[in-house]
Amino acid sequence: MNQSGSHGPGTNLDPWYDLYAERTAGLSASEVRALFAVASRPEVVSLAGGMPFVSALPTDLIQGAFEKVMREQGPRALQYGSGQGIPEIREHIHEIMDMEGIRASVDDVVVTTGSQHALELVSKIFLDPGDVVLAEGPSYVTALVIFKSFQATTQHVPMDEFGLIPQALRETIANLRAAGKRIKFLYTIPTFSNPAGVTLTWERRLEILEICRSNDILVLEDNPYGLLYFDAPPPQAMRSVDEDGVIYLGTFSKTLAPGFRVGWALAPHAIREKLILANEAAVLSPSSFSQLMINEYLNTADWRGQIDTFRGIYRDRRDAMLSALAEYLPQLSWTVPNGGFYVWVTLPDHLDSRAMLPRAVKELVAYTPGTAFYADGNGRNNMRLSFCYPTPDFIREGIRRLSIVINGELDLLNTFSQTSPLEILPAQQRIVSPPSNIG
Amino acid sequence: MNQSGSHGPGTNLDPWYDLYAERTAGLSASEVRALFAVASRPEVVSLAGGMPFVSALPTDLIQGAFEKVMREQGPRALQYGSGQGIPEIREHIHEIMDMEGIRASVDDVVVTTGSQHALELVSKIFLDPGDVVLAEGPSYVTALVIFKSFQATTQHVPMDEFGLIPQALRETIANLRAAGKRIKFLYTIPTFSNPAGVTLTWERRLEILEICRSNDILVLEDNPYGLLYFDAPPPQAMRSVDEDGVIYLGTFSKTLAPGFRVGWALAPHAIREKLILANEAAVLSPSSFSQLMINEYLNTADWRGQIDTFRGIYRDRRDAMLSALAEYLPQLSWTVPNGGFYVWVTLPDHLDSRAMLPRAVKELVAYTPGTAFYADGNGRNNMRLSFCYPTPDFIREGIRRLSIVINGELDLLNTFSQTSPLEILPAQQRIVSPPSNIG
Numbered sequence: 001m002n003q004s005g006s007h008g009p010g011t012n013l014d015p016w017y018d019l020y021a022e023r024t025a026g027l028s029a030s031e032v033r034a035l036f037a038v039a040s041r042p043e044v045v046s047l048a049g050g051m052p053f054v055s056a057l058p059t060d061l062i063q064g065a066f067e068k069v070m071r072e073q074g075p076r077a078l079q080y081g082s083g084q085g086i087p088e089i090r091e092h093i094h095e096i097m098d099m100e101g102i103r104a105s106v107d108d109v110v111v112t113t114g115s116q117h118a119l120e121l122v123s124k125i126f127l128d129p130g131d132v133v134l135a136e137g138p139s140y141v142t143a144l145v146i147f148k149s150f151q152a153t154t155q156h157v158p159m160d161e162f163g164l165i166p167q168a169l170r171e172t173i174a175n176l177r178a179a180g181k182r183i184k185f186l187y188t189i190p191t192f193s194n195p196a197g198v199t200l201t202w203e204r205r206l207e208i209l210e211i212c213r214s215n216d217i218l219v220l221e222d223n224p225y226g227l228l229y230f231d232a233p234p235p236q237a238m239r240s241v242d243e244d245g246v247i248y249l250g251t252f253s254k255t256l257a258p259g260f261r262v263g264w265a266l267a268p269h270a271i272r273e274k275l276i277l278a279n280e281a282a283v284l285s286p287s288s289f290s291q292l293m294i295n296e297y298l299n300t301a302d303w304r305g306q307i308d309t310f311r312g313i314y315r316d317r318r319d320a321m322l323s324a325l326a327e328y329l330p331q332l333s334w335t336v337p338n339g340g341f342y343v344w345v346t347l348p349d350h351l352d353s354r355a356m357l358p359r360a361v362k363e364l365v366a367y368t369p370g371t372a373f374y375a376d377g378n379g380r381n382n383m384r385l386s387f388c389y390p391t392p393d394f395i396r397e398g399i400r401r402l403s404i405v406i407n408g409e410l411d412l413l414n415t416f417s418q419t420s421p422l423e424i425l426p427a428q429q430r431i432v433s434p435p436s437n438i439g
Numbered sequence: 440m441n442q443s444g445s446h447g448p449g450t451n452l453d454p455w456y457d458l459y460a461e462r463t464a465g466l467s468a469s470e471v472r473a474l475f476a477v478a479s480r481p482e483v484v485s486l487a488g489g490m491p492f493v494s495a496l497p498t499d500l501i502q503g504a505f506e507k508v509m510r511e512q513g514p515r516a517l518q519y520g521s522g523q524g525i526p527e528i529r530e531h532i533h534e535i536m537d538m539e540g541i542r543a544s545v546d547d548v549v550v551t552t553g554s555q556h557a558l559e560l561v562s563k564i565f566l567d568p569g570d571v572v573l574a575e576g577p578s579y580v581t582a583l584v585i586f587k588s589f590q591a592t593t594q595h596v597p598m599d600e601f602g603l604i605p606q607a608l609r610e611t612i613a614n615l616r617a618a619g620k621r622i623k624f625l626y627t628i629p630t631f632s633n634p635a636g637v638t639l640t641w642e643r644r645l646e647i648l649e650i651c652r653s654n655d656i657l658v659l660e661d662n663p664y665g666l667l668y669f670d671a672p673p674p675q676a677m678r679s680v681d682e683d684g685v686i687y688l689g690t691f692s693k694t695l696a697p698g699f700r701v702g703w704a705l706a707p708h709a710i711r712e713k714l715i716l717a718n719e720a721a722v723l724s725p726s727s728f729s730q731l732m733i734n735e736y737l738n739t740a741d742w743r744g745q746i747d748t749f750r751g752i753y754r755d756r757r758d759a760m761l762s763a764l765a766e767y768l769p770q771l772s773w774t775v776p777n778g779g780f781y782v783w784v785t786l787p788d789h790l791d792s793r794a795m796l797p798r799a800v801k802e803l804v805a806y807t808p809g810t811a812f813y814a815d816g817n818g819r820n821n822m823r824l825s826f827c828y829p830t831p832d833f834i835r836e837g838i839r840r841l842s843i844v845i846n847g848e849l850d851l852l853n854t855f856s857q858t859s860p861l862e863i864l865p866a867q868q869r870i871v872s873p874p875s876n877i878g
Contacts, residue, residue, distance in 0.1 A: 014709030078696035257517035270453030
C-alpha cells in the first residue's frame with residue numbers, strides 16, 4: 001500500500017503518520033536507549049538500571065505458593081478477576097501499608113499492573129492537555145514520560161538533602177497560578193527518592209501537605225522503596241496524615257519481584273471509583289494468577305524476613321558504592337541514601353554526563369545521565385548511580401572504571417583551560433563532533 | 440479536609456471533581472453493573488459473561504511449565520522484561536498467527552497485558568478528542584468504553600449474517616467525511632464477532648480492506664476467537680492479505696487462560712515502535728512471569744490438542760443453546776455462530792432487554808442487554824447470550840428460565856394491546872415505575 005501521495009513531507013517511512021493523536025508526539029524513544037542495549041552486555045558493569053536483585057528470593061517460597069494456588073484455586077487463578085483486584089491481596093496490601101503508618105479501608109485499594117500502571121491511570125483520569133504536574137527536580141523518568149504522553153507539562157520544584165523545599169513549592173504554585181496555569185497534582189517520591197536518593201523530613205511532609213491542601217492540589221505519593229530502609233525507618237507516609245488529599249502508590253516489585261507486575265493505588269473514595277473504571281477499560285482486570293501467587297506468598301512465607309534480607313543486601317551495596325566513590329572520585333559530590341536503590345552524583349560544572357556516556361560504555365561501565373530525570377533539560381552535570389543490582393565487588397569495579405572516564409574528562413578540561421583562553425565548550429561538542437578550531 | 444467552599448455545586452461528594460480530565464466524563468459505570476454483582480450468585484445461570492471455561496485446562500500442564508520456568512529461568516521470570524515482550528513468546532505468537540494465514544516478522548509483535556491493553560494502547564496513540572472510530576453495530580462493549588474514554592465517537596456500521604456490510608461502510612465514510620469528521624480506524628471483530636456471533640465472509644474482507652485502503656483508514660482487527668471454530672475453519676485473518684493497513688490483536692485468554700493477562704498486537708513497523716513506547720509508559724514491561732509460563736506451556740504441552748478440546752466443549756454448548764432456544768423461544772430470532780462464545784438474540788420490537796433484566800435475575804438467569812454493545816442507544820430489543828461458561832444442562836435451564844421471563848413480558852404486552860388503545864409504553868416504564876394511568 002502506498003499512501004505517500006496523500007501525506008505531508010517527512011512521513012515517507014510511516015504512511016499512518018498523519019493519523020496519530022497529538023499526544024503521541026510526546027512518546028519518543030530515549031536518546032540513550034540504543035546505548036543501554038549495548039550496556040546490557042555482561043562485561044559492562046551497569047549502574048544504570050533499577051532492577052531489584054531478585055536472585056535473593058528463594059525460589060522454594062514461590063514454588064510453595066504456586067502449588068497451593070493451583071491445588072486450591074486453579075480455575076480462579078486462570079480466570080478473569082475484578083477490575084479492583086482480588087479481596088485477599090487487598091487485605092495484605094492493607095497490612096503492608098499499616099507498616100508505614102497508613103490507616104485505610106481495603107475498599108479504597110485498587111490493584112494495578114505494577115504501580116507504573118497506577119501512575120498511568122491516575123494521569124489518564126486527571127490530565128488534560130496543557131495541565132501542569134508538579135514534581136521534584138529531579139524526578140522519576142517514566143513518570144515524566146507519562147505526564148508528557150497526556151500532554152501535560154512537568155514543572156520541577158527544587159529539592160535539597162531533606163527533600164522537596166516547601167518554600168520553593170509555594171513560590172512555584174504562586175508563579176504558575178499567576179501565569180494562569182492549571183495545576184493538577186504534585187507527584188512526589190518522598191522516601192529514598194528516585195533518582196536523588198533523598199528522603200523528605202517529617203516536618204516538610206506536614207508543611208507540603210498543608211500547602212497542597214490550601215491550594216486544592218492533589219498529592220500523588222509514589223512509595224516503591226519505603227520498606228527498604230538501611231538504618232532507622234523513614235518518616236511515615238504522607239498518606240498517613242491525609243486520607244482525602246493523597247493518592248498513594250505502592251508495589252510488590254521491590255519487596256518481592258517485578259516479574260509479577262502487581263502494584264496498587266490507595267485513593268480517596270470517589271477517585272478510587274474512577275480508577276477502577278479506568279483499570280477495567282485498560283486491562284479488564286489485573287492478572288489473577290499473579291495476584292493469587294503473591295497472596296499465597298504473603299500467607300505462607302516469612303515475607304517480613306525476606307524484606308530484611310533485601311535491606312541487608314542493598315545496605316551492603318550502598319556502602320560499597322559510597323566507599324568506592326570516596327576512594328576513587330573524592331572530587332565529586334553525591335547524596336547519601338538511607339534506603340532504596342540510588343545515589344545522585346553531581347559532577348564538576350563543565351562536565352556533561354550524557355555526552356560522556358559513550359566513553360563510559362567503552363570503559364565498560366554504564367549509568368543514567370541526569371537529564372533523563374528532568375523535563376526541562378537540567379541535570380547535565382548529574383548522573384544516577386544504582387547500587388541495587390550489581391554485587392559490591394562489581395559496584396567497586398564500576399566506580400573505578402567511572403573514575404577513569406571522569407578523570408579523563410577533567411584532565412581534558414584542565415588542559416583546555418590552561419592552553420586556551422576560549423570558553424570551555426560543552427562536553428557533547430567536544431566528544432561527538434570536535435569543532436574545527438580545536439586541536 | 441473540607442474543600443467544598445472552593446468548588447461548584449453538585450460536587451459535595453468528591454472534592455476533586457473539578458480536577459478530573461475531560462475524558463474522565465466518558466468513564467461511567469455500566470447501569471447493569473450492580474445487577475451483575477447479584478447475577479454472580481451461584482443459583483443464577485449466567486449467560487451474561489464472556490468467561491472462558493478454564494476448568495477444561497489440565498493443571499498439570501501449567502504445573503509442568505511452572506517447574507521448568509523456575510528451575511531454568513527463575514530470576515528472569517521474576518525480573519522486569521522488555522517493553523515489547525520476550526523474544527521466545529513472540530516466536531510462538533508468530534507460529535499461532537501462521538495458523539490464520541498471517542505471515543509476519545516477530546519484530547512487529549508487541550506483547551501486551553491481554554489484548555484489551557493492546558486496544559487501549561492503540562487508542563491512546565491514535566485518538567484525539569472528536570475523532571471517529573468505525574465499528575460494527577453491535578460491537579465489543581469494552582472497546583466502546585475505551586474509545587469514549589479518549590473522547591472519540593464510535594460510529595456504528597450495520598452488519599448482517601455475513602458480517603459488516605461493505606456498501607454501508609462506504610456510505611458511512613462518505614457521510615462522515617462530508618460532515619468534516621476525522622475517521623481514525625475501523626475497529627472490527629471479523630470472526631465469530633462479539634456480541635453478534637457472525638463471521639465476515641472472505642469476499643467482504645477483501646472489499647472492506649480495499650475500502651479502508653482507498654480512504655486512508657487503518658483497520659484494527661480484533662481476533663480473540665478465530666481458533667475456536669466448531670465446523671470448518673473461518674476465512675483467514677484480514678491481516679493475512681494486508682500487512683501495511685491492519686493492526687491485528689490476538690490473545691491467549693481464550694485458547695489458554697485469561698488469568699495470565701497476555702495478549703499481543705501485530706502492527707505495521709512504524710506503529711509498532713509507538714506501541715512499544717506507549718506500553719513502556721503504561722506498564723514498563725508486560726509480566727515476565729506470565730510470558731515465560733505461557734512460553735513453556737507452548738514449548739511442552741499439546742496446545743493444539745488443548746484448543747481442539749476447547750472447540751469440542753464450546754461446540755456442545757453452542758448446540759445446547761441453539762436447541763434450547765428452538766424449543767423454548769421459537770418466536771424469537773438469533774444468530775447461529777460457527778465458533779466463539781456468543782449468540783445474538785432479537786426480541787419482538789416492543790420488548791426492552793435492559794428493562795427486563797431485573798425480572799430475569801429474579802428468575803435466576805442473566806444475560807447482557809443489547810444496548811451495552813452500541814454507542815448510540817440501539818439494541819433495546821437485543822440481548823447477548825454467552826454459551827462459553829455454563830455446562831449444557833445449565834444453558835438449557837437458563838434458556839428455560841429466560842423463556843418464562845420473555846413469555847411473561849409478551850403476555851403483558853398482549854394484554855395491554857388488547858385492553859387499551861394507548862401506545863405500548865416502553866418496558867422500562869412499566870417495570871421500574873408504573874405510570875399512574877395504568878393499573
